[in-house]
Amino acid sequence: MTMDLLKGVSNCLGPxxxxxxxxxxxxxxxxxxxxxxxxxxxxxxxxxxAYDFLVDLFGVDNLDLYEKAAKxxxxxxxxxxxxxxxxxxxxxxxxFEVIYLLLSLSxxxxxxxxxxVPEDDLSVPSVTGLWKAATWPEREVYDMFGIRxxxxxxxxxxxxxxxxxxxxxxxxxxxxxxxxxRILRYE
Amino acid sequence: MEAxxxxxxxxxxxxQLVNWGRKRSPWPxxxxxxxxxxxxxxxxxxxxxxxxxxxxxxSFSPRQADVLIEAGTITKKMTPILRRIYDQxxxxxxVIAMGACACSGGVFRTYSTLQGIDHVIPVDVYVPxxxxxxxxxxxxxxxxxxxxxxxxxxxxxxxxxxxxx
Numbered sequence: 001m002t003m004d005l006l007k008g009v010s011n012c013l014g015p016x017x018x019x020x021x022x023x024x025x026x027x028x029x030x031x032x033x034x035x036x037x038x039x040x041x042x043x044x045x046x047x048x049x050a051y052d053f054l055v056d057l058f059g060v061d062n063l064d065l066y067e068k069a070a071k072x073x074x075x076x077x078x079x080x081x082x083x084x085x086x087x088x089x090x091x092x093x094x095x096f097e098v099i100y101l102l103l104s105l106s107x108x109x110x111x112x113x114x115x116x117v118p119e120d121d122l123s124v125p126s127v128t129g130l131w132k133a134a135t136w137p138e139r140e141v142y143d144m145f146g147i148r149x150x151x152x153x154x155x156x157x158x159x160x161x162x163x164x165x166x167x168x169x170x171x172x173x174x175x176x177x178x179x180x181x182r183i184l185r186y187e
Numbered sequence: 188m189e190a191x192x193x194x195x196x197x198x199x200x201x202x203q204l205v206n207w208g209r210k211r212s213p214w215p216x217x218x219x220x221x222x223x224x225x226x227x228x229x230x231x232x233x234x235x236x237x238x239x240x241x242x243x244x245x246s247f248s249p250r251q252a253d254v255l256i257e258a259g260t261i262t263k264k265m266t267p268i269l270r271r272i273y274d275q276x277x278x279x280x281x282v283i284a285m286g287a288c289a290c291s292g293g294v295f296r297t298y299s300t301l302q303g304i305d306h307v308i309p310v311d312v313y314v315p316x317x318x319x320x321x322x323x324x325x326x327x328x329x330x331x332x333x334x335x336x337x338x339x340x341x342x343x344x345x346x347x348x349x350x351x352x
Contacts, residue, residue, distance in 0.1 A: 161263075
């Protein structure tokens with residue numbers, strides 16, 4: 001069944017699929033960052049796939065993989081977990097990922113759509129035009145990772161306060177913070 | 188306080204009278220932000236019935252409350268709100284830090300959590316536990332009452348009257 005699904009998605013998207021994978025029945029496709037809105041619109045409007053529901057949208061910081069790839073001489077044992085990550089040959093993978101979890105309410109099938117976000121270009125086109133449900137998750141990803149979403153109607157921090165100076169879910173941010181405090185000022 | 192039988196006289200010191208009044212009506216301000224809030228509701232409701240001790244009316248306005256029961260985790264984002272609510276309470280006021288999170292941050296030793304509300308406001312009684320049982324909160328309220336008994340609410344007033352300030 002997953003092969004059928006992957007075939008259908010490939011037919012729908014054509015050359016937009018950069019890479020694809022399957023893990024325990026969950027299909028993942030990777031697409032170019034700049035065309036994510038077009039990809040999701042096609043997946044939503046395709047009558048056979050009909051991925052009409054955006055379950056979630058979140059960021060990933062692959063700092064470990066990124067640094068390992070940047071320094072290939074330092075080889076460590078026991079990279080069993082990294083095996084499921086498709087490793088494209090050539091330049092090191094971009095540090096961040098944004099992953100969209102889609103669900104089709106009519107066929108009850110799911111799909112993960114992944115875009116990779118390099119550290120020097122932290123922006124992904126917003127999909128709030130397709131699903132209004134994307135507004136808060138996109139704000140959360142902006143808050144936690146610093147990835148911007150051009151086209152978002154109101155891109156403010158969601159969880160931390162507005163003056164918070166860092167993006168705390170990045171892996172190089174310490175768990176206990178850097179001593180940021182929110183101060184009360186009376187007018 | 189001494190009661191004389193017969194003609195209905197009651198002799199006491201004014202300070203004791205004031206303390207007696209304050210002690211018998213510590214209106215709580217429930218500030219439940221996490222699971223401790225559920226235990227606090229339990230302590231306020233009929234099963235444990237905190238009204239027995241004079242905490243008759245949970246006041247949802249800080250201006251009419253005496254005891255701030257801070258039950259739950261306080262994030263750093265919420266810190267100014269807690270401080271403002273404390274500042275809005277009229278004197279005299281007391282604070283109960285209920286649960287591990289309010290006392291010390293608890294398990295949440297992270298960038299987003301205040302490591303104990305005593306960084307922001309003065310605390311009178313700390314209640315340990317995660318969450319504490321309702322009995323723990325009732326015990327804290329009794330401790331507040333003991334503390335009220337030991338106070339001298341008129342001492343500053345009288346001396347300033349004598350000195351004509």
